[in-house]
Amino acid sequence: MLSTSVLTFLDFFGTAVFAISGALTAGRKQFDIFGVLVVALITAIGGGTLRDLVLNAHPIAWVENTAYLYVGMGAALSAFLVMRFYPIPQKALDTCDAVGLAFFAMAGIQKAQALGHGTEICLIMGIMTGVAGGVLRDIICNDIPLVMHKEVYAVAALAGGGLYLLLVYLGLNDGSAMIIGMLAILVLRLIGIYKGLSIPVLSVRD
Amino acid sequence: MLSTSVLTFLDFFGTAVFAISGALTAGRKQFDIFGVLVVALITAIGGGTLRDLVLNAHPIAWVENTAYLYVGMGAALSAFLVMRFYPIPQKALDTCDAVGLAFFAMAGIQKAQALGHGTEICLIMGIMTGVAGGVLRDIICNDIPLVMHKEVYAVAALAGGGLYLLLVYLGLNDGSAMIIGMLAILVLRLIGIYKGLSIPVLSVRD
């Protein structure tokens, strides 16, 4: 249903927006050019790398196809260039990031499915692919990972991924189910961004 | 000597107590439910995952048997529920954690032995299995890892693991040696907790 060229576009698009998110976070910490590029790449490819290591799926995507690295570095540097002349609003970046999350989560689920794993592992790999890069970004920048206490983020990936698996189980074709699952992630995430929706905090009193 | 059902019980028990430890640490940081569950799982399965990656031992335990994930998440949520009504004393948690450390360290050693590794790698894998989950927990929560400057912790795993390997080398059967090694870890760790025993700090003057 979804043509290969659309999937490839989304994959590179996800890499680019996650790289920009990493580059901007590193830029706010006064990292040098090298540091900015490293954090950009780790944000963009960290989740998929961790997934492939855990699933023993070698070669890892960017080791086999270095185009991912060029897309990530190009996007990071372009973002810096653009922002010299025109400040990109945070919500525009967050919206791009939501598209990246939607596709990366679905890509992670599909990779795990292709390797024959069950529902739980597929969902966990979807979440891992979508959020681990951002967690690594925040750890390197010495911040508490945003995803741990931010508006609906990983839960959007979980819900959309679960919807996709349910629809396929119910007999819908893979392409349609994937589009619906991705839209669900996107919509949930955008509600989180624009309405400030959060999931409950579990607090412990000392 | 030790029946399989006892070993399985200890494995799940270790997973549960480490998940609780992760959940409580995350709860103190005001993470949302998702963040709490992620930190709980990483604390519980992080050490074994790192060990299996380094030893190239695939599939990783929780990828093959997702029961570990349910045990970890169930324990984390139960701990939060219980603590609403009844504050669990820190020393009770530490005592459970000591049992978890004792079993995880021994499980790590046995996994490395089964793969044919020598004494040093077995001991390092025992320590890694017992402490790496807690190190990851503290890194995600943006704390300096407790194990680096806490009362006797990893050293207990090293001593008990070494005792186990020595006893097997001297001809004791595996089950008895394992029980003695685990008890040694437990006793050393409890002395650390209840007597405040620490190992020396190596300090550098700037």
Place this chain on the structure above:
Amino acid sequence: MLSTSVLTFLDFFGTAVFAISGALTAGRKQFDIFGVLVVALITAIGGGTLRDLVLNAHPIAWVENTAYLYVGMGAALSAFLVMRFYPIPQKALDTCDAVGLAFFAMAGIQKAQALGHGTEICLIMGIMTGVAGGVLRDIICNDIPLVMHKEVYAVAALAGGGLYLLLVYLGLNDGSAMIIGMLAILVLRLIGIYKGLSIPVLSVRD
């Protein structure tokens, strides 16, 4: 050109100086002896371990040859002993560290080449081998990684590694190209240390 015994000496030398760097960082954070040794080993073998995981190159060097662990621990403890009587100047340590960087970067490139990877992956593996251990050291010690905002460091590895690959491509024999590449890394890094040369910071205004 370079005899095996020279290469082995440089490999252990790199392990030793990186272990010392990790031990001193941990010592400044008041870690206990165990913590100091763990941070020393992670600094010394972390980069190579990450490289081997990503390239699926098993067994990992130190799992196969535990001499690396003894060299790292021995160097870390010796550094502490020496510093009780005689403070080692920071620049002496930095100079040793530059030699370690030069060799580790080259060793990473050669490992990737031996596995049949192309130029970009070889360079990335060179940088990863040279700097990832220090990044892990700083993450565990809850600092922002030095390499992200320090004088010329990873860029030295990139430049020297690129020079090596270029010279081999142009027909120079491997041993000579390697010596020139390593000297280039060393000289660039020493200029960074002694002249305070840094690469530009990319900053973002909020």
